[in-house]
Each structure stands twice: as structure tokens, then as C-alpha cells.
Amino acid sequence: MRLYEYEGKQLFSQAKIPVPEGRLAASPQEVFDCVAEMDQPVAVKSQVLTGGRGKAGGIRLADGANEARTEAEELFKLKIKGFPVERVLIEPKLAIKQEYYIGVTIDRANYKLVVIASGEGGVDIEETAAKTPEKIVRKAFSINEPLYMFDAMGIARKIGIPHPLLKDGAGIIVRLYNLFKKYDAKLVEINPLVLTAEDKLIAADSRVSLDDDAVFRHAELKELGIEKRHEEGEMTPREQQATEWGIPYLDLSGNIGMFPGGAGFGIMGNDFIHYYGGAPANFMDSGGGPSPERIAKMLVLLDENPNVKAIFGARFGGISRCDDFAKGVIMFLKDHGLSKPMVMRMTGNMWQEGVRLFEEAKAESPELFEHIEFHGIETEIEEISKRAVELASEGGR
């Protein structure tokens, strides 16, 4: 879960990492009012859940309230990588002497926490890392190891924080590391950490990403108004619908509706369709052990998508059992009905029960099944993929 800059700075501030005194505004008029009160040159910063904000013109400087309002009018019209600007953070403009970079993240391959720091902060930190790796300081820690003050002093010294501020800089590094651990973060960054003309260190920006799977144990975030949010930029109406139903779903540009079991084959099944000359209309993941209701909703999404010419169904039941799968498909056929040709294969745990349910429903109302070509383990999944491509190119029946 990615936090907005101002939310990250709330956490920084709580952890006693110095940040500029900022104010949040949601309209040009609010910007005007804030700046009029602050009565000093300011930075007006778009609050969006994506990087590249500065390069997209999402940060403006203004000397007074009128100028800030004019800039804000433009900011609120901006879309940065698909994210509309709904709020801006207004902060006093900093007089910058030097910019540093400090980040903490997880090196998953080596199972370590890594502190990364550099004496050259700013937007081009990745370029710095690629071109002049010697300017980047890296230090790895085990999760159950503290980062001691002497560790931090070493890092602060290596990135060139001047002596009188060495201890302040080291303190910021220790607090950032502790904050990373406290909130189950995946990434925390101060970029840049600014050395001001007044010789103070201050976190001019924040980047905080928390582990979605651990948010449940941080009730204190809710008290700060930080809740789970959507982080993908603009969604299509169908993606929005799927999100409301809790189904991971993406619209793609092809015409074959993908109705897979599990994310693994959800991803690889899309490749198979391409290999056989077709193109998927979507990516979808049923999640582990989906309920029949969820299965039915997955089919509704595909059947109501006008781009979908044929549906490719694949279920290899593991934790997602075939009987629940069959129940969901039957529920969909009865309550909604299938208007497109569908080829599907079902096998795995409880497949006998799944087949029995299908046969029972089919005996009762054969018309519901007229668009379905059903296969079991005897047919290879490659044949099913090929058939789906054929059905789609026939353009439906």
C-alpha cells in the first residue's frame, strides 16, 4: 500500500524525522487561503500515488497567494500517469544547500533489509545508482537485527553529511529504519533529505509503501486517516466493477474472455492464447478457493463484455475445488445465462462431484448448456486454448 507524500510525512513527523510544516488543500481557493496565511514563498505539490511527479510538472513554486492560486488551477487539471490531482501539499520553500538520498527496502533474494544512501539525492537517484554505483552506500541487516547508531554514523559519514550534522543525520537514518520495521514497510525513502541554508536536515519528500498483508495489525494508521486504497491509476468501468466484487481483473485488448483458475495459469494461459494466434480480452484471478458466487460473478464480467467473442475456461482444482467451481458456473447459467461460446476444461480435486453437478443441471435444463463445450483431463489444455482461438475467430455463433 503506497502512501501519499503527506501521509508518509505524518509518519516521519511522529518518528521525529524533521519535515517541513505543510498544509493540505483540495482547491485553488484553499491554496490561496493557506498561502495567504503562511505569508512566505511556497512549494505546491500534487499528491498522487505515482512517481515522476516533478518531471510531469506536478510541483510548482510560488512567491505569494495569488501566484499559488494560479499554479494550483493548473495542477488540479493535471493527470499524472493516469492519476488525477485531487489534493496538493503546500510547504514553505526550502533553501537547499545539498540533497541526500536515504532509503530502506527489502532485498528479497537475500532475505535482508537494506539501507541505501547517497550524497546525491534527487530525481535521478536510479541513474546515479546505474552509472556511478560507488556513490551509493548499501548496508544489509537481518530483520531481527537493530540498526545501531554507529551503523548510521558510518553511513552518514560516507555520504558526506558535514560533521556538525553527522549525529542528526545518523539519528534520521536510525529512525527511518525503525519506522520501516514498525509499520511492516516494503519501502521507505527520503528523497531528498535536504541540508538547508540554515544548516538543518529536513525530509523534503517521503515515499512509503507498506505491506498490504500486514496492514491489519496497524490500527494506528486508521487513526491517522490512512486506509487501504486503490493504487492503479484510472480503471475501466469493468475493472472498477471487478474491484468492487474483490476480483483481480484487468482489461486487455483482445477478444477471448479468460476464465482461469488460479493466478499462475491465469498468467500463463494468456501466453498460450497468444502462441495459438489469439488475444485475451482480460486477465483475471479467481483467488484461492473461490466461492460459487465469485465464480458466477467472474463469468458475468466476461459475458457482459462486448469485446469478448468466446470464453476460455480452465479449472485444475487444488484448493479451489471443482464442485464449488461447477456450482458457480451453474449459478451463472441459471441466473444470468451465457450468450457466448465457451470452451472449458475441468479437472483436479473433487472433479467427479463437479461433473455430476453439471450432468444433473444439464438433464434438468439442457438449453442452458448449448453454448458450452465441456472437457475433462482427457483433453490437453493446449487443445482447449486452440479451440478458444477458433471460436473467437468464428465471431461467435
Next chain:
Amino acid sequence: MAILVDKNSKVLVQGITGGAGSFHAERMIAYGTNIVGGVTPGKGGQMVCDRPVFDTVEECIEKTGADVSVIFLPAHFVKEAAIEAIRAGIRFLVVIPEHIPIHDMLHVREEAVKHGTTVIGGNTAGIITPGEANLGIMPDIAFQPGRVGTVSRSGSITYYVADTLTRTGYGQTTCVGLGGDPVLGSTFAEILLKFEDDPKTKAVVMCGEIGGVYEEKATEAISKMKTPVLAMVGGVFAPPGKRMGHAGAIVEGKMGTAKEKLEMLASSGAHACKTFRDIPETLKKLGV
């Protein structure tokens, strides 16, 4: 021979009194897996699936000699349960649940390395040595004893690969589900090297996917191995930078694309396969 589990493994189920735990314990027993007991704190003394339930892993080991554990518990209980099992002396641990907090898995990994325990998962379908032991949620129908090992991030891909190996007569020595979560108990490299040491495994199929970091790390192991490795990577046509389900499947910069992973694996000596059908064809060419 096989890797990690066989018919002599004494298996306990942590969370055996829960819905998923008891359902799958029954399936595992029906397959012939040597399930010796279960652990649920506070429920010691009960019987589930005709097996004794204990309050602690330590007691379960004392009374049954268990050396392997499978965890069926809600994600937020996994850290403690896993560390309990590792410290009590479990040799091999299978973590079935998904969405385990990343920091928790880092703690589990630290303990595992310290005690020499092998952990797979979270978000794994488990592990099966066909005809001997089935730990987790894998459907029996796909598997048959044989001579090819598999290791995969995804459960469903494991089933398709095994099904292909079964229908073409190769069968499997052991199939390992590495897991789909972002931080995993074991890496591809570690599991591949175990297959390398198993004389009965004549080839290994590894299936990775877009995102994550463990495929890249496998190249060093592959280049050292005598046993041939076949590699598939899902997500070649996935739109870059988009989240595709599995918590782990987030493209991580340039490293994470399926195409690059596949190229990297191939350049270290793995035989790249596009569809499951390519697997028996490649095995035939290799004379496996």
C-alpha cells in the same frame, strides 16, 4: 528416492482442527501420506481424522517422532507456528497459507537458516512425491511416480506440468510448490540443487513467472548442474508494470519481465519451453 518427503516422512499438520486443515488432512491420509498427528494450541487431547491432536509441536514430536510439518492456519498465525516448528526440530516445513506479512517471512527464514530447516511457501500448493506422500492441496489425479522433478511458483502450473508428464509416461519424482508470495521460504536455486543430488531425478522442470527475484537467482545453480533443467516462465505477453494477481507477480524493473527471465535461464543452460507440450518433446531430445 525423492527429495524432501517420502513414505517414511512422519508428517504433522499445524491447524488440523480447522476447516481447511481437517479437509486436507483427510485427503493427504487417503493418499497414503504418513500423517502422525496434529497441533492446535489448546486443543490437545482431541482426535481429528483418527490422529491425535497436541498443544505444541514439541509434544507432538516427543510422542510421534514427527519430522515434517504442514501449516494450515490463517496468515497472521504463520510466523509463530513456523518458528515453533523450526525450533522444535522439524526438518521440513510446508507453509500453505497466502498473504503472509513479508516481515514475518523474513523472521521465519532467519530461524530456518539458523536451524537448518527447509521451508517452502507461503502460498504454495505444497509438495508431492507421487505414490508416497502428498503434503498440501495438490490434486492426486495429475501425478504418477516417475523420473522428472518439478518446481514451480504456481499451484495450477504444477498440476498442468505434472499432468503432461503423467500422460507422456515420464511421471514425477517429486513436485515442489515454491509458493506465490513475495518472500518465499526457499529459492529455486536451493530446490534445484536438491534435485541435483537425487539420483532418481533425470530432469527438472522449473516454472517461474513474471515478477519476483528467485528465477534470476537460479542461474548460478543451473550452470553447475549435471541434471538437465527445463524452464518455463509465465507472463511473456503480460502488460508490463501491471499487477497480475499473485502477490509476488509485480514486475520489478527490468529484472522481472518473463522474457528476460527466460533468456537468462536459457543462457545459463536451461532448456526453454513455451507450452506444456514442449516439455515431453524436449525430454525426448535429451534422452531422458
